[in-house]
Amino acid sequence: MVDHHHRRSSFFFFLSSLLFLLLSLDCLLLVATAKSQTRFDERLALLRLRSTLGLRGTDWPIKGDPCLVWRGIQCDLNGSVVVVGINISGFKRTRIGKRNPRFFSSLEPLANLTSLLYFNASGFALPGSLPDWFALTLTTLRVLDLTSCSLTGVVPVTLGNLTTLITLNLSRNGLTGLVPSSLGGLSSLNEIDLSKNSLTGPLPDSFTSLLNLTSLDVSGNYLTGPIPIGVGSLSKLLYLNLSSNSFSSSIPPQLGDLVNLVDLDLSVNSLSGSVPVEFRKLTNLKSLVVSDNLLSGALPDDLFGSGANNSQLESLVLRENGFFGYLPDACWSLPMLKNLDVAENNFTGTLPNSTTSSGDAGVVVVVVNISSNMFYGELTPILTRFSAVDLSGNYFEGQVPDYVVRANASVTRNCLRDEKRQKSSEDCSSFYTAKGLEFDAFGRPNITKPSSGKASKGISHMTVIILAAVGGGIGFILIVILVALCIRRRRRRGSGGVNNDRPTTKPVTEASQPPKGGQTFDLSRLGNAFAFEQLLQATEEFGDANLIKHGHSGSLFRGFLDNGTPVVIKKIDAKESKNEGYISAELQVFSKAGQHQRLVPFLGHCLESESQKVLVYKYMRNGDLASSLFRKSDNEGGDGLKSLDWITRLKIALGAAEGLAYLHHECSPPLVHRDVQASSILLDDKFDVRLGSLSEVYAQADVYQSRISRLLRLPQSTEASSSGAANATCSYDVYCFGKVLLELVTGKLGISSPDNAEAKAYMEEALKYISTNEKELVTKILDPSLLVDEDLLEEVWAMAIIAKSCLNPKPTRRPLMRHIVNALENPLKVVREDNNSGSGGSSRLRTNSSRGSWNAAIFGSWRQSASDVTGVHQAGGGGNGNSGSQGSSGRNNNNGNSSSRRRQSSEIVPEPPGYGEDV
Numbered sequence: 001m002v003d004h005h006h007r008r009s010s011f012f013f014f015l016s017s018l019l020f021l022l023l024s025l026d027c028l029l030l031v032a033t034a035k036s037q038t039r040f041d042e043r044l045a046l047l048r049l050r051s052t053l054g055l056r057g058t059d060w061p062i063k064g065d066p067c068l069v070w071r072g073i074q075c076d077l078n079g080s081v082v083v084v085g086i087n088i089s090g091f092k093r094t095r096i097g098k099r100n101p102r103f104f105s106s107l108e109p110l111a112n113l114t115s116l117l118y119f120n121a122s123g124f125a126l127p128g129s130l131p132d133w134f135a136l137t138l139t140t141l142r143v144l145d146l147t148s149c150s151l152t153g154v155v156p157v158t159l160g161n162l163t164t165l166i167t168l169n170l171s172r173n174g175l176t177g178l179v180p181s182s183l184g185g186l187s188s189l190n191e192i193d194l195s196k197n198s199l200t201g202p203l204p205d206s207f208t209s210l211l212n213l214t215s216l217d218v219s220g221n222y223l224t225g226p227i228p229i230g231v232g233s234l235s236k237l238l239y240l241n242l243s244s245n246s247f248s249s250s251i252p253p254q255l256g257d258l259v260n261l262v263d264l265d266l267s268v269n270s271l272s273g274s275v276p277v278e279f280r281k282l283t284n285l286k287s288l289v290v291s292d293n294l295l296s297g298a299l300p301d302d303l304f305g306s307g308a309n310n311s312q313l314e315s316l317v318l319r320e321n322g323f324f325g326y327l328p329d330a331c332w333s334l335p336m337l338k339n340l341d342v343a344e345n346n347f348t349g350t351l352p353n354s355t356t357s358s359g360d361a362g363v364v365v366v367v368v369n370i371s372s373n374m375f376y377g378e379l380t381p382i383l384t385r386f387s388a389v390d391l392s393g394n395y396f397e398g399q400v401p402d403y404v405v406r407a408n409a410s411v412t413r414n415c416l417r418d419e420k421r422q423k424s425s426e427d428c429s430s431f432y433t434a435k436g437l438e439f440d441a442f443g444r445p446n447i448t449k450p451s452s453g454k455a456s457k458g459i460s461h462m463t464v465i466i467l468a469a470v471g472g473g474i475g476f477i478l479i480v481i482l483v484a485l486c487i488r489r490r491r492r493r494g495s496g497g498v499n500n501d502r503p504t505t506k507p508v509t510e511a512s513q514p515p516k517g518g519q520t521f522d523l524s525r526l527g528n529a530f531a532f533e534q535l536l537q538a539t540e541e542f543g544d545a546n547l548i549k550h551g552h553s554g555s556l557f558r559g560f561l562d563n564g565t566p567v568v569i570k571k572i573d574a575k576e577s578k579n580e581g582y583i584s585a586e587l588q589v590f591s592k593a594g595q596h597q598r599l600v601p602f603l604g605h606c607l608e609s610e611s612q613k614v615l616v617y618k619y620m621r622n623g624d625l626a627s628s629l630f631r632k633s634d635n636e637g638g639d640g641l642k643s644l645d646w647i648t649r650l651k652i653a654l655g656a657a658e659g660l661a662y663l664h665h666e667c668s669p670p671l672v673h674r675d676v677q678a679s680s681i682l683l684d685d686k687f688d689v690r691l692g693s694l695s696e697v698y699a700q701a702d703v704y705q706s707r708i709s710r711l712l713r714l715p716q717s718t719e720a721s722s723s724g725a726a727n728a729t730c731s732y733d734v735y736c737f738g739k740v741l742l743e744l745v746t747g748k749l750g751i752s753s754p755d756n757a758e759a760k761a762y763m764e765e766a767l768k769y770i771s772t773n774e775k776e777l778v779t780k781i782l783d784p785s786l787l788v789d790e791d792l793l794e795e796v797w798a799m800a801i802i803a804k805s806c807l808n809p810k811p812t813r814r815p816l817m818r819h820i821v822n823a824l825e826n827p828l829k830v831v832r833e834d835n836n837s838g839s840g841g842s843s844r845l846r847t848n849s850s851r852g853s854w855n856a857a858i859f860g861s862w863r864q865s866a867s868d869v870t871g872v873h874q875a876g877g878g879g880n881g882n883s884g885s886q887g888s889s890g891r892n893n894n895n896g897n898s899s900s901r902r903r904q905s906s907e908i909v910p911e912p913p914g915y916g917e918d919v
């Protein structure tokens with residue numbers, strides 16, 4: 001009985017153990033199934049993402065495990081297998097995937113990846129706006145990087161739900177509207193970058209709550225208003241960049257409380273007042289840039305203290321403000337300073353009389369620019385500490401010491417002895433006299449007038465001779481003019497009163513403007529007719545925050561239409577009669593040219609108001625050539641500027657030439673732009689050229705007037721003002737375009753700007769280094785930021801040659817714009833030998849060749865050019881440019897073969913028809 005009971009107990013124990021084991025296995029199976037299901041869901045979401053993004057199989061192979069072999073995928077393999085990170089930066093779409101990329105449809109599968117910690121799609125095109133679901137679903141995100149993703153629309157308010165976010169980067173997109181204040185609730189943020197968008201309005205005060213922020217960059221937008229005082233409470237900030245906006249008022253002294261700040265950039269705003277003395281507390285600062293503002297006052301000594309403060313400073317840029325007073329001596333002795341730029345202010349004083357030599361301390365400052373100030377006195381040994389220094393535009397006197405390295409020092413426009421391009425002795429004497437100092441007038445002896453009666457008689461006799469000669473010359477000119485007018489009348493009578501050579505349309509002048517309400521063009525075919533209220537809303541009532549600039553024909557404003565399209569709006573005061581002429585001239589151009597690909601796209605107009613007329617254009621993403629040639633670099637280790645590469649510059653030159661060629665050769669009568677300069681060459685998002693500033697366009701000036709000018713050798717201004725009809729000739733446009741080409745080659749901003757005496761002097765000096773004989777000479781004026789190989793250097797040389805031909809002092813010897821287009825399309829053919837002419841050895845520049853007409857046009861302008869004769873550095877006793885010159889030893893001309901260097905002989909480069917009429 002006991003044994004039977006024992007057996008029953010053992011049996012129940014066995015059953016209990018077996019049941020427990022089965023339950024345990026079932027639990028393990030459920031856990032494994034759950035893990036497997038989680039991994040299946042993640043994989044399905046990734047496969048859908050792969051399809052919607054159109055990614056290539058080499059990056060995300062369909063048969064591979066996403067967590068193991070897919071590029072840019074990071075999974076959490078410790079617990080449940082989930083995707084925690086995705087990086088598709090730099091990926092490329094398949095051919096099918098490129099057809100219609102959209103943000104919403106492409107990234108919709110991300111909504112199923114609820115454990116995602118970071119997402120990086122920088123440089124991957126995702127056109128469209130950022131949807132609300134993105135921030136409402138991916139609430140676990142810590143890093144979001146959508147740099148250069150072609151985003152548009154506004155920044156969603158819902159981004160404030162990403163409370164775990166540490167890094168937010170939405171830079172280099174097309175985002176518009178206000179910066180949402182909800183971003184101020186992201187208390188975990190360390191870095192926020194909204195730069196290079198089109199954001200407007202003020203910087204939200206809520207940003208002052210981002211106490212963990214170490215980097216804030218909102219540069220390159222249209223933000224307005226004062227800088228929030230509360231920014232000074234962000235004590236962990238290391239990098240603060242508010243540049244290239246429209247911030248106004250003064251610099252908050254509270255920024256001096258950012259004691260950990262390393263880089264501060266407040267440049268290109270409308271800040272006023274002075275640099276706060278509280279900046280002396282920024283002891284960790286390495287770069288301070290406050291250039292291009294409205295700041296004034298002296299640079300405070302407290303900013304540098306005794307030399308111990310700001311010991312980490314590497315870059316100080318204060319140019320283009322209104323600073324005056326003395327530059328503190330401590331500024332010259334900061335041990336870590338790498339870049340000192342205080343140009344274009346009103347600083348004065350003398351250089352520190354340091355005895356430091358290059359052998360003692362070595363070069364400790366990379367670049368120093370104190371140009372365009374009022375420094376004076378002699379140059380001192382302090383200059384030996386610098387690797388490059390710009391002293392131009394001051395009042396330094398005396399001799400340039402031997403220890404100043406000429407190659408790295410610019411000393412023009414001073415009062416120095418034995419140096420070229422210095423200020424006049426009168427200007428220098430007046431400056432030093434005002435300071436109670438003596439000036440030696442460059443060491444030149446004073447020239448006094450003779451006081452003897454004999455000398456006076458001689459002067460009087462000479463005056464009589466000069467007056468007689470002038471009177472005779474004027475009489476001769478009047479006689480020739482009368483003869484020419486008689487010939488002209490006879491021709492008109494012989495042709496029945498019709499002059500077939502004269503343009504069929506009069507130049508568009510104020511006198512020839514159509515009466516108000518009587519346009520000669522159909523307004524209904526000139527874009528949209530906007531309501532004035534619509535444009536008021538687009539520009540925030542033409543507020544100063546949206547003002548681009550005041551032009552000679554009206555004020556330009558940036559704005560956004562109701563559909564979010566960015567536009568540029570010109571408001572013209574129609575009360576002035578000349579402005580009516582500008583409106584009519586511009587509308588006439590668009591009525592004839594339509595939407596030509598090389599003219600700025602014209603969207604519409606608002607002419608309903610009697611006092612204000614408004615014209616609307618498409619917004620050009622890259623601005624104009626003047627602002628795009630050099631831009632601020634994103635590379636912190638760089639020199640701060642990034643220039644356009646040569647390929648882009650050549651593309652811009654060709655595009656501008658095509659636009660002018662259209663006006664000159666395809667419009668009837670020919671149209672003259674009359675305002676060709678870097679600021680009127682607009683660039684879209686692909687750096688394609690659209691010509692702007694069309695309010696000055698005139699019809700080609702009187703043909704007979706030009707012929708009489710050539711017959712009488714009347715001087716024709718090459719730099720006429722941008723107003724009036726005196727410069728309404730195509731050759732004037734060619735001259736101005738030559739200055740643009742020289743600007744592209746040298747990188748010297750301002751050459752193409754009118755009435756710039758300094759740029760004109762530089763241009764005259766630079767032309768001496770452009771020779772058809774010597775390619776290497778052009779490297780002396782080449783933009784130092786350009787990196788070009790041998791082939792590209794030949795293209796640079798060719799463009800320089802074309803520029804010089806455009807700048808010929810004789811208007812009739814400048815090439816036609818269609819010839820310039822052909823030359824820029826084939827720059828290497830301008831400078832390279834053509835050996836395919838067959839036996840017999842004909843010249844590479846024969847006029848009967850396929851490209852002879854434009855080659856002759858370009859090189860024909862070199863003949864009788866004084867600048868070419870005096871400026872060319874002849875190598876090995878080269879040719880002198882005279883007709884029939886055979887060059888020197890080292891060249892041979894057997895059987896008519898040309899040498900590897902161009903010669904200036906008119907026999908080798910014959911003139912095209914019409915280019916020798918004034919010879």
